[in-house]
Amino acid sequence: MRNVNSFNMYKTRTISITSGKGGVGKTTMVANLALALSQKGKKVLILDGDLGMANVDIFFGVKPQGNIHDILAGRKEMKDILTEVSKDVFLIPGGSGVVEFNHMNHFERRAMVEAISSLPLGFDYLLIDTAPGIAENVLFLNSAAQTVSVVITPDPSSFADAYALIKVLNKQYKVNHFAIICNQVRDEQEGLNLYQRFNDVVNRFLYIGLDYWGSVPTDVVLKKAVQQQRLIVRHDVGAESSKAIRQVCSQIERSSKQVESTGGMQMFWDQVVGFA
Known part of the structure; x- marks a missing residue:
């Protein structure tokens, strides 16, 4: 097996895109952010970590030739399932019915590490699309990432469930810094107000830091793009939502300069498979 520490030669920013509940537009956000980053000359790897309802591939109009479960079962290698969904955007498909990462046995962990070691170097970003909620595999993926970004909407249940997710990650996994993306808002002002209300509530009960990464309005163009499973960027x-997503993308780039140079993709995978 190749030395997996070779990943440390190239620093990949690892970012989870997560939410407390479903229906907040998380996967749409991931797919569009990945494409927007690639349009800025970045090389992006997406991990579809929504293991029961993996669907990132649908937005790119591709049909993967396998998923993580095939690797764990020994049926395929990473080169068989790694899918280039757009120029400089690659996908590790999640599939469905995949064993949870934290329940992998020794042989499955070894298979995962060997598969990871075969990944090409040179990714600028690893975006992890998690399932919503606080299931163990969701918490695992989030806690392993350098940055946890939480998508919230004006829906009161989204607000409450996002708080619950942040609380669990803080108390159980010692995550003390998060980024917030406000989605499905009327405009930037409503998004900013939503973030400020959320920030006030979180900091009343938890000692953590929240960064505001921006807001994405749900305009008519975005609604139509989602229905047609198209990438708005x-x-x-020219749509307002498309411009807003690119602004979030720019915020990600700015924040990347502030992230410590330690960690990266290998540390993420080490923690996920329990080698850290």
Whole structure:
């Protein structure tokens, strides 16, 4: 097996995109952010970590030739399932019915590490699309990432469930810094107000830091793009929602300069498979 520490030669920023509940537009956000980053000359790897309902591939109009479960079962290698979904955007498909990462046995962990060691170097970003909620595999993926970004909406249940997710990650996994993306808002002002209310509530009960990464309005163009499973930053670059996503992308780039140079993709995977 190749020395997996070779990943440390290239620093990959690892970011989880997560939420307390479903229906907040998380996967749409991941796919569009990945494409927007690639349009800025970055090389992006997406891990579809929504293991029961993996669907990132649908937005790119591709059909993967396998998923993580095939690797754990020994049926395929990473090169067989790694899918280039767009120029400089690659996907590790999650599939469905995949064993939870934290329940892997020794042989499955070894298979995962060997598969990871075969990944090409040179990714600028690893974006992890998690399942919503506080299931163990969701917490595991989030806690292993350098940055946990939480998508919230004006829906009161989204607000409450996002708080619950942050509380569990803080108390159980010692995550003390998060980024917030406000989605499905009317405009930037509503998004900023939503963030400020959320920040006030969180900091009343938890000692953590929250960064505001921006807001994405749900305009008519975005609604239509989601219904048609199209990427708005590709097909409707002039839409307000498309501009907003690119602004979030710029915020990610700015925040990347502040992240410590330690960690990266290998540390993420080490923690996920329990080698850290």
